Amino acid sequence: MDLSGKNILLGITGGIAAYKTPILVRLLRQADAEVQVVLTRGAREFITPTTLQAVSGRPVRDDLWDEEAEAAMGHIELARWADLVVVAPATAHFMATLAQGLAPDLLSTLCLATEAQTVVAPAMNQAMWRSPATQRNVDILARDGRLLVGPAEGEQACGDTGPGRMVEPEDLFEVIRQCFAARCLDGLSVLVTAGPTEEAIDPVRHITNRSSGKQGYAMAAAAAAAGAEVTLVSGPCILPPPPGVDVIGVTSAQDMYDAVHARIAAQDLFIGVAAVADFRPAQSTGQKIKKESVGTRFEMAFEENPDIIASVALLPERPLVIGFAAETQKVLEHAREKRRRKGLDAIVVNDVSRQGIGFNSDSNAATLIWADGELALPYQSKQSLAQGLIRHIADIFTARLAGAGQESRAS
């Protein structure tokens, strides 16, 4: 998609990831967007205005009190000029400033004054990201309708490993393009399940799986960004709630089944991404099982959990039903069979035997299989994969509506 005529205000704050921002500016300029860069004082320690002026083609702004720049375009005018504000990287300090609605410098003032959507790409040390104060600010920003993108996980400049890296410029560019893309799920209600489930053995032990919830959360975020009203029924995960999404936390498969069926009647689409435990301990005891009472061998009986997605697909007034499947062999063959067996409109399958794909990773590759076709989506971040999937799922929804319309006219 080309971004000609779109005005993007790129705010850069003082993090090492600032060195990646000229790449983002170049991508935006190549798509014909106008880019106005605004630096904080901290950002100037990491990147020079000269570099950013050269790639953006505009003088960089960095001072609320610069009379000459203010005379050319005042800060309120600049806030109105922006069709989208992007803060990348966003430090913990800047996020706190934004969450509190403070305006000590030009960038924070612009963020407060703009009515345009704001995309925030956090970047900081993993402990700073996990700190309760930052997480509180993340919640506030999400509730204020700011679109948080990332952080990604991995090795950090300080030597730590964990969440806190700024998402790559290419992924951020994709998110920005999506912000301008047609809102393909406008007015629709979408229910998404995500994460693992926990099946209790006794009050202190449970059986679970390695699902991180990242792909499901990304699907919920992408559906919300596409204009849908999204409810996310989530098993236990440590992820922040996606912006603008109503999150219902559940524990077991039975809880998830109950939460889904309590809400399904109002939904246009159901997207089952959760890794639901197929079985649960047949007897969960009310008291902790003592090792001494078991002996040297512990045998446990399991009973089947309800298949949530299959039960939704069986409803007489059913939404469009999309499943996910992780396979390790005969990936497409097994997925096609699973789609038919569970009565799904479409299934998204990924080959989890491939390195860097699936559980807990930040990236994924997948194939979308529906009654009339198959589409392979290449290896990319879970966020951009989710956006691509949502676009195609919206097309399948529209095609089903058109089909239903034809059927009712024929009858």
Ligand code: C5P
């Ligand atoms: O059978 P499998 O677990 O591979 O199927 C995956 C799909 O089925 C996913 O969409 C998952 O959310 C859904 N599922 C479910 N309830 C279960 C098991 C799987 O909704 N008990």
